[in-house]
Amino acid sequence: MKKEDTVKLISAEGFEFVIDKEAAMVSQTIHNMLTSPGSFAESQHGEVTFPEISTTILEKICQYFYWHLQFASGKETEFPIEPELTLELMMAANYLHT
Amino acid sequence: MEMTKENESELLRLCIEAACESKETVDKWRLQRRTLDRLPSPLADALLRRLLTRRLLYPSLLEVFKHSAEEIDLRGYTGVDAEWIAYLGAFRHLRYLNIADSHRITSSALWPITGMSTLKELDLSRCSKVNDAAINHVISIENLEKLHISETSVTAKGVKLLASLENLSLLDLGGLPIDDISLTSLQVLKKLQYLDLWGSEISNQGAAVLSMFPKLTYLNLAWTSVTKLPDLSSLECLNMSNCTIESILEDDKAPLAKLILSGATFLNEDEALLYANTTSLSFLDAAHSNLCRFSFLSKMEVIEHLNLSSCMIDDDSVEMVACIGGKLKSLNLGGTKVSSVGLGILAGHVPNLESLTLSQTQVDDTAVLFISMMPSLKVVDLNTTNIKGVLHQGRNDLDMVFSLTALQNLKKLERLNLEHTQVMDTGLCPLESFQELRYLSLKNASLADITFDYLSSIPKLTNLSICDAVLTNSGLHMFKPPETLKVLDLSGCWLISQDAILAFCRVHPQIEVRHEFVTSFPYNQSGLNYSSPSRLPSSPIQATKKKEHMSVSPHFIDQRLKYSRDELLALQFMSLPFATSNDRSTSAFEKRLE
Numbered sequence: 001m002k003k004e005d006t007v008k009l010i011s012a013e014g015f016e017f018v019i020d021k022e023a024a025m026v027s028q029t030i031h032n033m034l035t036s037p038g039s040f041a042e043s044q045h046g047e048v049t050f051p052e053i054s055t056t057i058l059e060k061i062c063q064y065f066y067w068h069l070q071f072a073s074g075k076e077t078e079f080p081i082e083p084e085l086t087l088e089l090m091m092a093a094n095y096l097h098t
Numbered sequence: 099m100e101m102t103k104e105n106e107s108e109l110l111r112l113c114i115e116a117a118c119e120s121k122e123t124v125d126k127w128r129l130q131r132r133t134l135d136r137l138p139s140p141l142a143d144a145l146l147r148r149l150l151t152r153r154l155l156y157p158s159l160l161e162v163f164k165h166s167a168e169e170i171d172l173r174g175y176t177g178v179d180a181e182w183i184a185y186l187g188a189f190r191h192l193r194y195l196n197i198a199d200s201h202r203i204t205s206s207a208l209w210p211i212t213g214m215s216t217l218k219e220l221d222l223s224r225c226s227k228v229n230d231a232a233i234n235h236v237i238s239i240e241n242l243e244k245l246h247i248s249e250t251s252v253t254a255k256g257v258k259l260l261a262s263l264e265n266l267s268l269l270d271l272g273g274l275p276i277d278d279i280s281l282t283s284l285q286v287l288k289k290l291q292y293l294d295l296w297g298s299e300i301s302n303q304g305a306a307v308l309s310m311f312p313k314l315t316y317l318n319l320a321w322t323s324v325t326k327l328p329d330l331s332s333l334e335c336l337n338m339s340n341c342t343i344e345s346i347l348e349d350d351k352a353p354l355a356k357l358i359l360s361g362a363t364f365l366n367e368d369e370a371l372l373y374a375n376t377t378s379l380s381f382l383d384a385a386h387s388n389l390c391r392f393s394f395l396s397k398m399e400v401i402e403h404l405n406l407s408s409c410m411i412d413d414d415s416v417e418m419v420a421c422i423g424g425k426l427k428s429l430n431l432g433g434t435k436v437s438s439v440g441l442g443i444l445a446g447h448v449p450n451l452e453s454l455t456l457s458q459t460q461v462d463d464t465a466v467l468f469i470s471m472m473p474s475l476k477v478v479d480l481n482t483t484n485i486k487g488v489l490h491q492g493r494n495d496l497d498m499v500f501s502l503t504a505l506q507n508l509k510k511l512e513r514l515n516l517e518h519t520q521v522m523d524t525g526l527c528p529l530e531s532f533q534e535l536r537y538l539s540l541k542n543a544s545l546a547d548i549t550f551d552y553l554s555s556i557p558k559l560t561n562l563s564i565c566d567a568v569l570t571n572s573g574l575h576m577f578k579p580p581e582t583l584k585v586l587d588l589s590g591c592w593l594i595s596q597d598a599i600l601a602f603c604r605v606h607p608q609i610e611v612r613h614e615f616v617t618s619f620p621y622n623q624s625g626l627n628y629s630s631p632s633r634l635p636s637s638p639i640q641a642t643k644k645k646e647h648m649s650v651s652p653h654f655i656d657q658r659l660k661y662s663r664d665e666l667l668a669l670q671f672m673s674l675p676f677a678t679s680n681d682r683s684t685s686a687f688e689k690r691l692e
Contacts, residue, residue, distance in 0.1 A: 064109050079112055083126035086117035087133045090141050093109035 002072065007034065011055040023065035028097035029053065050090040053072075057088045061096065068098075111140070118148045128162055135165040139191060150175060157582035160185040169194040173221070180207035187211050196221040198246065205232035205257030212238045219244035223270065229254030237262050248272030248294065254280040261286050268292040272318065278304030285310040296320040296337070308409035320358075325365070338362060339383075347374040356381040360405070363387070368394045384409060385430065389666035391420040400425055402428035407455065409434040420447040428453035432479070438465035443473040455540035457515070463489045475511055481539075482518040487525020503528040510534055517541035517565070523549040530555045536582075541565040541590075547573025555579045563612075571598035579606060587612040 007024045009017045017026045033048060050058060060081075067079045081089060117127060128134075137145075142163050149155040152173070160182065168191050172178050179202040186195065187210025195217060197203055198378035204227040211217065212235045220236065222228050223246045233256040236245065242263050248270045257271060257280045267289050276298040284290075290311045296318045302325060308314065309328040316335040317330070325344040327336075335356040338346065342363045352375055360383050364370055371394035376382075379398050383405040395401075395418040402425050411419075412435040419429070426448050431440075432455045441461060445468040452474050456465070462484040469478060489501045502525060505511060507543060511532055517539050523546055529535065535556050540549070545567035553562060559580045569591045573599065579586065586609050588594060596615040603611055 003333055046568075055177050061109075068108065081113055081116035083116060083119070083123035084130075086113045086123075087137065088197055090110055090113040090117075090145070091137065093107055093113060094138060098107060098109050 004046070006046065008045075009058060010047065010049040011053055011058040013055050015055040015058070017058060017062050019062050019065065022049075023062070023069055026065045026068045026098055027061075030096065050092075053092050056090065057085065057092050060085060060089055061092055061098070064098065071095050110144075114145055114148045117145060118152045118154055121154060124149070124154055124159070127158060131162065133163045137163075137166040139166050139168040142279075143169045146170060157181045157185050161188070164189045166191070168192060169380040171196040172385055175200070178202065180204070180337070183207050184210050189213070189214075190216070194219045197225065198223040200225050201227065203228060204228050205235070208232050208235045209234065214239050215241055217242060219268075221246040222250055223247065223509075224249045226251060227678040228252065230259075232256075233259045236260075237279070239263075241265055243289075244268035244292075246270040248274065248296075250274070258283045260284060262395065263287070266290055267313075270294040271298065272296040273298075275299055278307075282307050288312060290314060292316040294318040295322065298322055300324055302326050319462055343370050345370050345373065347376075351375070353378050355379060358383045359387055360385040361387060364389060367391050380425075391415070395419060395422055398422050402427045404428070405430040406434065407431060410434075411436060413437055413443065416443045418442035420444050423447035424449065426451050427478075430455040431459060432457040434459055436461070438462055438468065441465045441468040444468070448472050450474050453477040455479040456483060459483055461485070463487070466501040467504050473508070473510075475508050476534075477513040478505070478508075478511065479513075479515040480519060482517045485516065485519040485521055487519075487521035500525055500528050502526070506531055513537040515539045520544075523552065526552045529553065532556055535560070537561045539563045539565075540567070542567060546568065547576070550574070550577040554580060556580055558582050561585045561587075563589070564591065566590035567595055571595055574598050574602050577602070579609060583609050585610045585612070589613055 005021050006018050007021050007030070008022065009019065011017070021034070025034070030048060034046075044056060053061070067077070071075070071079075117123060146155070146163060146167055149159070155175075164185070167189060170186065171194070172182070173196045178197055178200040183197075183203070186192065192214060193216055195211070198221045203222070203225045203364070208228070209618060211220075217239050218241060220239065220242060222232070226249070226614060228247065229251040230253055232250075233252060236242070237259055240263070243265050245260070245263070245266060245268065249272065250656050252274055254275060254277050257274065257276050260269070261283050264287060269284075269287070269290060269292070272294045273296065276295065278299075278301055281295070281300055281304045285307050288311070291312060291315065291527060293308075293311065293315045296319070300319065300322050303327065305319070305324045306328050308317065308330060313332055314330055315329075315332055315334040317335070320337050320339040322341060324338070325342050325366055327346045329351070330347070331351040333347070333352045333354055336346070336354060337358040339358050339444070340361040342365060343359065344365045354375060355378060357376070357379055362384070364387065366392040368389055371389075374394075376394070376398050379399075381403040382398065382401060383403075385405045385407040387409060389406070392406075392411060392415040399422060401422055404419065404426060407430045411431065416436055419426075420443050423444065424447070427450055429448070436456070437460045441456075442464075443648060451472050454469065454472065454475060454477070457479050458481070460483070461480070463486055465483075466485065467489075469475065480551055482653065485501070487500060487502055489499045502521070505514075506528060512534050514532075514535060514537070518541055521540070521542065522544055526540075526549060529538070530552055536558055538553070538556070538559060538561070540563065543566050545564060547570055549564060549567065549569065553559070554577060557580065560582050562583060562585070564578075565591075569588065570593050574588075574594055589612055591613065594613065594615075599611055599613055599616045603609070603616070
């Protein structure tokens with residue numbers, strides 16, 4: 001995987017998730033950060049830090065990005081969400097516009 | 099704006115669904131108090147809405163939303179009582195509260211929301227136990243902008259007190275016994291834009307006060323004794339249905355767009371409308387009024403929706419409609435004396451007409467030709483007309499032409515109603531080339547199995563009803579429904595047996611079938627059962643109903659005519675042994691479900 005095709009998402013606790021740029025772009029917020037020229041430091045380093053999102057939630061978010069890509073290409077499977085995570089995940093989804 | 103964006107979020111939707119899956123899933127997150135307090139209000143409101151639709155909300159669960167929710171709609175939610183209001187009183191940011199139709203809410207139950215400074219809109223409609231005492235609590239909510247108390251037990255005395263709510267822009271007092279004096283006391287409400295006074299005791303004297311509301315845009319005076327209106331310079335929508343009308347809106351400033359005068363009695367024929375300012379009117383409903391001259395229409399140059407059903411309009415007056423037809427989108431001439439000749443006058447003058455209702459008129463197949471010259475039509479209702487489906491162009495039968503063929507010109511036609519017409523099954527054959535047709539309604543005792551053949555290849559058909567027809571079990575068995583079909587209504591097709599319907603449902607699980615014998619629903623995802631509890635005609639009432647059908651339909655030529663009523667009743671019970679055994683198994687099934 002070439003570096004320019006990936007992005008690094010960093011959780012509140014400092015855990016790093018390296019995922020495909022295509023997957024990360026599922027989030028409108030990340031899409032805007034990575035594509036708006038020059039205005040975000042994120043677009044240069046391919047790194048985004050989320051001080052508000054915990055590791056557990058960010059991991060779930062990354063899983064969702066990939067699930068969404070599959071779903072968009074016609075694969076119909078369920079995306080399981082543990083009830084304990086729903087509130088935090090809602091807020092993250094809201095922030096990431098995904 | 100922000101909210102619509104969030105509504106589009108797929109993950110958010112999945113989260114809300116997962117959270118509201120069951121009582122157990124709710125228990126998993128309801129104790130996460132710190133997170134709940136941080137929840138942005140649009141998310142909290144969306145979560146609450148979902149809990150309500152899933153019937154999972156109860157008073158103490160409300161409490162976890164007290165720092166986040168802004169809008170709560172408990173309309174018609176069973177069991178809403180004082181305890182709910184006690185929790186809601188503690189909400190910090192509540193802006194909108196709807197507890198309409200809550201019969202357990204009394205005036206004293208509303209005490210907890212006293213002085214809630216965040217509350218902008220409150221709906222207490224049809225809370226029958228709410229009376230004048232509640233108004234004392236309501237007027238302490240001084241920022242209130244919108245208040246609905248229609249059909250409560252509030253009286254004129256209570257309404258007078260509302261004068262202190264000076265921020266009110268909407269006041270719905272429908273069905274309350276308000277008199278002229280109490281309306282006069284409300285004239286201090288200068289911000290009022292929307293006022294609903296239907297069914298009140300307001301007279302002309304009280305109506306004169308209405309000009310004291312400088313911003314009034316919406317006014318409902320239906321079922322009152324008001325006959326005259328003062329100048330209302332900002333009025334956009336007026337409802338005076340079932341009133342007696344002497345003069346209205348003679349002031350030329352009102353930007354009136356919508357006028358509802360259904361069932362109204364005009365004292366001076368059409369004079370009231372002739373002098374009213376109607377140049378900006380886009381919607382007029384004068385159904386069932388006593389209007390019989392229509393020259394007033396000529397002023398309505400921008401009218402889009404016109405309902406003159408059951409008026410005294412005839413072919414001569416249709417010309418008036420044709421003159422203002424340029425922007426017309428919907429036209430209802432049902433129950434009038436308009437005939438095919440009138441439609442000939444209209445054709446060519448209504449390029450934008452999307453919906454045309456001619457039910458219960460004398461129009462015949464010639465009208466179909468004129469209808470086909472209205473290119474934008476999406477909805478055509480020919481229910482109970484003289485349409486036969488065939489046109490005789492020459493003297494002998496060989497020159498017969500199917501009149502419905504002409505409707506192929508209507509490239510946008512989505513809905514067609516041919517119930518209670520004399521269209522025979524063969525007359526339906528042009529329908530198969532209707533590319534956009536989605537809804538088709540037929541009700542005729544002469545439609546036989548061949549009907550199915552003509553209808554099975556309509557490409558986008560979703561809802562089909564063939565009622566009171568002589569369709570048989572084998573016809574239904576052979577029927578290849580269009581792939582898009584969702585609902586098939588076969589009510590009154592008395593030759594079809596329950597077994598045949600169940601068999602059809604099994605083969606076509608995606609189609610909801612309606613019939614006296616069975617109410618089936620499409621397969622749900624859990625695959626519980628393809629047919630929900632079937633109900634059998636269990637009493638002679640059903641049989642009498644059938645008898646009524648017979649006398650109603652003028653073109654009845656099926657076998658039932660051979661039998662007297664008593665014989666028919668006997669026939670009805672002949673199928674009972676089979677029926678009862680089935681009934682028993684169904685009720686057992688129902689019990690298991692419970």
